[in-house]
Amino acid sequence: MENGDEEIYNVGSVxxxxxxxxxxxxxxxxxxDPQFEYTGGERGWEGDVPRMRLSIEKLKSTG
Known part of the structure; x- marks a missing residue:
């Protein structure tokens, strides 16, 4: 933003x-202090994403 860049970046971590x-x-x-309950087994339901990691390479390339 400081560079006047109007690109879109994923903000995350490695x-x-x-x-x-x-x-x-x-x-x-x-x-x-809730008690969590899960359905769908280890993987969750069809289409579920149990772990998420966005690509931040574009952001990292800006320095």
């Missing part, structure tokens, strides 16, 4: 994160 990890962070920040 790590992956699970939905459970995200839910735990949100719960901690809200002061909650």
């Amino acid at each position: 790590d992956t994160v699970s939905v459970t990890e995200i839910a735990e962070v949100v719960s901690d920040e809200l002061g909650l």
Whole structure:
């Protein structure tokens, strides 16, 4: 943005994160202690993405 660049970039990290990890962070920040229940087995439901990692190579190329 400082360069006047109107490109679109994925903002992320080189790590992956699970939905459970995200839910735990949100719960901690809200002061909650929920019990998580899962359906669909290890993989989840059809089309589910159990771990997500966006490509940040374009962003990294800007320095």
